Amino acid sequence: MVTLIYYLFCAFVAILLLWNFVEEENLYNEILYAFVLMPFILRILRIY
Amino acid sequence: MSNKWLRKTLIILLSVIMMVIAGREFLIWLNEKEPIVEGPGVTRVAKLSDYFADLKGTALDTNIYILEGEEDGGAVMVTAGVHTNELSGVMTNVILIENAHVEKGKVILIPFANNSAFTAGHPGEAYPMRYHIKTDWGSRWFRFGDRYTNPIHQWPDPEVYVHYPSGQSLSGFDIRNLNRTFPGKADGTITEKVGHAIMQVIEKENVDLFIDLHEAEPMYPVINTIVANQKAMDIAVIAEMNLSAFEGIKIGKEISPENLHGLTHREVGDHSRALSLLAETCDPIQDPLRGRTDEALIITGKDEFILKAAKLGLLYVPFDETGSHIDVRTGRHTSTVLEIISAFSELYPDKEIIVSDAPRYAEIIEKGVGYFLLKPRG
Amino acid sequence: MFLQTSIILGVIVVVYILALQLLKMSPELSMIISAFAGALVAGFGIPIRHIVEGSFAYLDIILTIVTATIFMNILEESKAISFIVKTVVTKFYKQRLVLLILLMLVLLLPGALTGAGSASVLISGGIVAMVLHSMGIPMVNVTAIVFLGAALSVVAPPVNIYAMIICGGVNMPYIGFFMPILIPTLILAIFTVIYLGWKGEPLELNAIIDKLPPVPAQMTGFKVYLPFIVLAILMVATRLLPHAFPILGIPLIFIISSVVALITVWLSGQKVNILLISKRTVKQLFPLIGTLVAVGIFVQILTLTGVRGLLVITVLSLPIWLVYIGLAVVLPVGEAILLYGIAAVLGVPLIFLFNSLGLNPILATVGIILICPLGDALPPTRIIGRLTVETVGYKDSYNNFLKACSVPWIVITIAGICLVIFANSFKFLLI
Numbered sequence: 001m002v003t004l005i006y007y008l009f010c011a012f013v014a015i016l017l018l019w020n021f022v023e024e025e026n027l028y029n030e031i032l033y034a035f036v037l038m039p040f041i042l043r044i045l046r047i048y
Numbered sequence: 049m050s051n052k053w054l055r056k057t058l059i060i061l062l063s064v065i066m067m068v069i070a071g072r073e074f075l076i077w078l079n080e081k082e083p084i085v086e087g088p089g090v091t092r093v094a095k096l097s098d099y100f101a102d103l104k105g106t107a108l109d110t111n112i113y114i115l116e117g118e119e120d121g122g123a124v125m126v127t128a129g130v131h132t133n134e135l136s137g138v139m140t141n142v143i144l145i146e147n148a149h150v151e152k153g154k155v156i157l158i159p160f161a162n163n164s165a166f167t168a169g170h171p172g173e174a175y176p177m178r179y180h181i182k183t184d185w186g187s188r189w190f191r192f193g194d195r196y197t198n199p200i201h202q203w204p205d206p207e208v209y210v211h212y213p214s215g216q217s218l219s220g221f222d223i224r225n226l227n228r229t230f231p232g233k234a235d236g237t238i239t240e241k242v243g244h245a246i247m248q249v250i251e252k253e254n255v256d257l258f259i260d261l262h263e264a265e266p267m268y269p270v271i272n273t274i275v276a277n278q279k280a281m282d283i284a285v286i287a288e289m290n291l292s293a294f295e296g297i298k299i300g301k302e303i304s305p306e307n308l309h310g311l312t313h314r315e316v317g318d319h320s321r322a323l324s325l326l327a328e329t330c331d332p333i334q335d336p337l338r339g340r341t342d343e344a345l346i347i348t349g350k351d352e353f354i355l356k357a358a359k360l361g362l363l364y365v366p367f368d369e370t371g372s373h374i375d376v377r378t379g380r381h382t383s384t385v386l387e388i389i390s391a392f393s394e395l396y397p398d399k400e401i402i403v404s405d406a407p408r409y410a411e412i413i414e415k416g417v418g419y420f421l422l423k424p425r426g
Numbered sequence: 427m428f429l430q431t432s433i434i435l436g437v438i439v440v441v442y443i444l445a446l447q448l449l450k451m452s453p454e455l456s457m458i459i460s461a462f463a464g465a466l467v468a469g470f471g472i473p474i475r476h477i478v479e480g481s482f483a484y485l486d487i488i489l490t491i492v493t494a495t496i497f498m499n500i501l502e503e504s505k506a507i508s509f510i511v512k513t514v515v516t517k518f519y520k521q522r523l524v525l526l527i528l529l530m531l532v533l534l535l536p537g538a539l540t541g542a543g544s545a546s547v548l549i550s551g552g553i554v555a556m557v558l559h560s561m562g563i564p565m566v567n568v569t570a571i572v573f574l575g576a577a578l579s580v581v582a583p584p585v586n587i588y589a590m591i592i593c594g595g596v597n598m599p600y601i602g603f604f605m606p607i608l609i610p611t612l613i614l615a616i617f618t619v620i621y622l623g624w625k626g627e628p629l630e631l632n633a634i635i636d637k638l639p640p641v642p643a644q645m646t647g648f649k650v651y652l653p654f655i656v657l658a659i660l661m662v663a664t665r666l667l668p669h670a671f672p673i674l675g676i677p678l679i680f681i682i683s684s685v686v687a688l689i690t691v692w693l694s695g696q697k698v699n700i701l702l703i704s705k706r707t708v709k710q711l712f713p714l715i716g717t718l719v720a721v722g723i724f725v726q727i728l729t730l731t732g733v734r735g736l737l738v739i740t741v742l743s744l745p746i747w748l749v750y751i752g753l754a755v756v757l758p759v760g761e762a763i764l765l766y767g768i769a770a771v772l773g774v775p776l777i778f779l780f781n782s783l784g785l786n787p788i789l790a791t792v793g794i795i796l797i798c799p800l801g802d803a804l805p806p807t808r809i810i811g812r813l814t815v816e817t818v819g820y821k822d823s824y825n826n827f828l829k830a831c832s833v834p835w836i837v838i839t840i841a842g843i844c845l846v847i848f849a850n851s852f853k854f855l856l857i
Contacts, residue, residue, distance in 0.1 A: 034063035070478035171483035174730035204675030210668035219599030339732030352427035
């Protein structure tokens with residue numbers, strides 16, 4: 001149950017990051033999003 | 049599509065490509081296990097889950113190799129891979145599984161005690177995923193992992209880990225460190241369950257002697273030594289003397305600190321009938337002052353920065369240009385295991401254990417670890 | 427190996443500076459780009475697996491910061507923080523000393539709970555600055571108080587990201603830090619606010635009350651404090667009765683406290699949009715999340731290529747007096763360049779060194795981490811300095827702001843160095 005909440009929260013943060021990424025105007029910040037998203041997505045998929 | 053959206057799409061694509069490339073490697077790490085050959089001395093292969101069913105189907109279930117002699121005697125269990133970046137214990141176990149015969153008594157070998165910790169690295173440590181040992185017929189590969197259970201198998205960590213049953217406070221992440229979770233807990237975390245399962249094996253197989261194999265970084269004070277539970281100190285004393293006298297191996301001995309809980313040398317000895325000991329060798333790849341982190345360092349143990357630290361007097365172990373080769377480390381551990389078994393047999397003759405066809409320090413150094421690794425079928 | 431690794435380090439430094447100065451990239455992206463360059467020069471090609479693995483290094487810390495900041499933002503949105511400030515001002519407007527100290531505590535709270543100085547500036551910085559200015563304190567001093575408060579809030583317990591990074595790096599439990607970081611932080615924070623804020627004029631109560639944001643009538647008393655009470659109970663209870671609870675972890679404790687905060691908000695008849703608060707929080711924290719991901723990648727490559735080892739052995743080889751004096755400069759400057767990365771890159775080897783000298787590692791760590799956050803006002807990043815100036819609306823020169831910070835800055839630095847050198851004499855702090 002607790003673990004599930006952590007996965008769900010990770011997914012929630014990943015969605016918020018994507019949402020902010022869509023609204024982001026600065027190229028360098030956009031590129032940084034590409035890296036920041038990785039640990040969240042791979043953790044949700046239970047790959048790492 | 050406007051420029052902005054094209055740009056965003058490309059950036060997301062970049063992220064996806066990186067995740068796919070890395071993810072593929074992570075999945076291999078997670079799922080592929082090295083082949084182990086059951087040698088002529090192996091009489092049974094069991095699973096940890098045979099002794100504690102909760103582990104069935106989990107990533108932490110692991111093989112137990114049992115070598116039984118024709119004559120009854122005592123039983124010894126040797127574990128390695130409690131910390132999966134400390135590999136010479138794994139090599140010692142594999143050499144025994146693939147070569148040794150037991151004439152009297154029983155030898156129980158668990159080479160990959162924390163099977164989950166073999167499935168990921170430690171972010172920031174940049175460990176290789178695998179290492180290869182050259183043999184006469186080709187090479188054998190083995191997984192290299194982390195000290196801790198993979199977070200995808202146990203998450204989250206508490207802020208402070210309170211050890212069961214002692215109540216001692218430890219760092220939160222140590223709740224995934226198998227050598228801090230003994231004697232385990234049947235309804236605890238998955239790492240605590242592994243500790244509990246190993247204790248069940250000890251009980252059900254009537255284990256008299258327990259040896260846990262580790263490695264330590266050269267800047268760590270507990271190194272090249274045997275740590276013994278107070279009940280097993282006499283065994284450590286005899287083993288140390290014999291290793292020095294007959295094989296020229298300089299090894300320390302120390303008593304398990306009474307108030308340091310969760311470690312095998314303390315808890316196995318305190319919570320079972322088995323006499324428990326732990327042995328350490330010198331492993332440069334764990335040291336934070338190491339240079340380039342790669343497979344060569346795992347195998348040769350040669351490192352200029354550690355050499356410099358030796359010259360500055362910062363190490364707890366002799367270290368020179370020859371490094372700390374895997375052959376030397378495995379040789380030390382194998383001889384230490386055999387010598388501890390001999391010392392136990394000397395002190396408890398009614399529970400004698402006789403192991404044959406197991407190479408010792410000098411032979412392993414002369415022929416190399418690879419010489420003793422069999423060719424897997426297929 | 428020394429020469430080869432020094433060349434790799436040189437390439438990393440040059441690429442970092444070029445990315446930062448010529449291409450005007452953020453320090454985070456510059457770190458990532460220089461990590462790629464370092465791996466390439468070291469003959470590892472583009473080690474995607476290591477890059478991605480490094481990005482995981484501080485995932486749990488990131489979740490702690492995000493959940494803690496959502497919690498604080500709900501409290502800000504619900505005007506609970508305004509209520510607390512209003513209460514403090516109304517009760518103590520005649521007692522300048524008490525008022526200054528309590529305002530400093532309000533300033534410290536968000537950073538202490540989240541581990542992020544930006545939380546202190548954004549959540550309580552603006553409102554505290556308004557009250558301080560009304561107390562006749564010059565704007566430059568107000569700005570300095572908010573910045574230094576934010577810097578000290580990063581150090582204050584329970585969440586101290588530097589200590590967590592250093593502990594992870596040296597394999598030391600993050601246990602026993604609470605009092606050793608609380609006591610020096612409080613003393614230094616109180617000194618700072620008194621030194622910079624003592625001179626001024628008495629507070630006009632009615633004038634300031636009119637200026638403060640209105641608090642909804644039902645957002646009062648117990649309701650305001652309930653989320654904090656739940657937070658404190660969960661934090662203490664999970665430690666005292668660990669086997670009576672499932673393992674919650676700090677992020678879930680903040681999530682539960684946030685739910686309680688939301689309930690109190692609804693009970694007081696207000697409406698807050700949790701989705702928008704969360705989105706704003708993640709946007710607000712993006713620089714910080716980016717930093718932690720970038721530092722993770724950077725450290726992974728430094729380790730892979732042997733540069734981490736080079737830094738460690740270099741620090742271990744230096745004359746000790748040089749290390750002690752060097753802390754005053756290297757830590758803030760390193761912070762300004764690497765942000766939290768300084769804890770992993772320099773903090774870890776320093777603790778190895780101090781430990782080998784027999785100094786208490788917890789107190790030595792506290793000494794180091796007191797000094798680091800000061801660098802957040804320095805170029806090239808000026809990350810918290812800039813944020814403070816923008817938030818409090820300081821219009822004068824940046825150098826004057828730094829000058830205003832100078833005396834407390836020096837005192838904090840000396841305190842930090844003393845905590846390291848005389849770590850064993852401060853063992854009484856290890857309560």
